[in-house]
Amino acid sequence: MRKLDHDQALVLFSGGQDSSIALAWALDRYGRVETIGFDYGQRHAVELETRQEMLASLRQAFPAWAAKLGDDTLIDGGALRSLSETAMTHETEIVMAENGLPTTFVPGRNLFFLVLAGALAYRRNTGVLVAGMCEADYSGYPDCRAATLSEQMAALRLGMETDLDLETPLMRITKAESWRLAEKLGGEKLVALVNENSHTCYRGERGDRHEWGYGCGECPACELRAKGWAEYRAGT
Secondary structure: EOEEEEEEEEOOOOOOOHHHHHHHHHHHOOOEEOOOEEOOOOOOOHHHHHHHHHHHHHHHOHHHHHOOEEEEEEEEEEEEHHOOOOOOOOOOOOOOOOOOOOOOOOOHHHHHHHHHHHHHHHHOEEEEEOOOOOOOOOOHHHHHHHHHHHHHHHHHHHHOOOOEEOOOOOOOOOOHHHHHHHHHHHHHHHHHHHHHHHOOOOOOOOOOOOOOOEEOOOOOHHHHHHHHHHHHHOOO
């Protein structure tokens, strides 16, 4: 079995609230951190721009983290768009489907992301993947669950014969608790930075600025973010 460097982390970084806080968590914890993102024809492709703004803002606001923050890699995952017609990849209505999942669910997305991130980590000799998946306060996607991710990582370790690990610091906490984690990691400065620069809205709206950030204010992602922000500010 190949032993990787577990002081190096690769963060699955979309530029959203969860992955931004997960990135800060990794920068606080590991000696070297890289990021990986995916262009899969997502409806909210604006996140590909805001993720660069987030990286630049983190470097400027936190010099100690900037010294640890390495390369960013953007992967073409367009096959996901061609294989599915979801509200995340096409201009279709965001509703609950007959199977009980929201139409924003992209089958296989996170599993696909982990395979590609694992391949890059292997090449970089990086021992830890970090991702912002959460099953405590989320949209119901089965590939965000801890059990799913555990099985996928077991397959990756077997398939590459290596000791690659996955850390999901937000898995068991609510959106409000994730804001409190951001405050613990970087104070009000980090909270304000994530609020301003991260993108969550499934519709890709960046025109309307709310107390909790930018977004349409109506899609499930915006509703979760608004609810979490309100609870965080209320101390609940």
